[in-house]
Amino acid sequence: MSIFAKENILLNTAVETKEEAIRLTGSILVEKGYVDADYIEKMLEREQLTSTYMGNFVAIPHGTEDSKCFVKQSGISFVQVPEGVDFGGGNIVKLLIGIAGKDNEHLDILSKIAIVCSEEENIDKLVAAESADEILAIFEDVN
Template sequence: MSQAILAKENILLNASVGTKEEAIKLTGSILVEKGYVDASYIGKMLEREELTSTYMGNFVAIPHGTEDSKEFVKNSGISFVQVPQGVDFGAGNIVKLFIGIAGKNDEHLDILSNIAIVCSEEENIERLVNAKTADEILEIFEGVEG
């Protein structure tokens, strides 16, 4: 049975983190814990953030590995971390939703475009930031399975 790209267990609500690095590590650790990636992938996520910010606007960041991190990806997966009080991402940007992505081959491109569609709607962002259960998050992302 193939692993779900976004499962209930991949969702962490009401997290509290002090820095963007902590937030990225937390987002990555879910991917590691659930078997999507090797632990080395987290370092690649942090490296990626130094190259270009993964802040997408609308309180959303999509941390993911660098181009050369593919070898650390076992299965495509998404982790979702909600930080209601927000994390400073620099340049006055505050992030409340972290969507960690690990893509096998080019599967992550489909995943990304689906996430972009969901996150382009401010009303969806508000629902994601205020969601109290993993089921609410899954409902909003129902179309993300590609």
């Protein structure tokens, strides 16, 4: 099973709240077998401790330090919210990248995500993407 697969990508999603957005991002990880359902609560707990909003319309919801026991294997979920969802403090999120990391496997993925999301042009492409293949291609272009 791939860490970041086409099946883990949701396009053109509309969510009302930050909590709904995080639950949706986590539910993909649960559905695809990366984590136990309890991981979603840990993602919400993490958000209360510190916002996972990264700037540039991107949030990276993930579990707390003590949530590792709920991770079966490393995985990434991707939710595109073209209309945006308010993450508080005027921060609008259009791309949610949910992460579940086993051991340190996810660190490599995180660095790729950071590189891709640091370019405003890439964010625009990801928000406008109309297929999962387009999104995967943007991340695959990063070495």
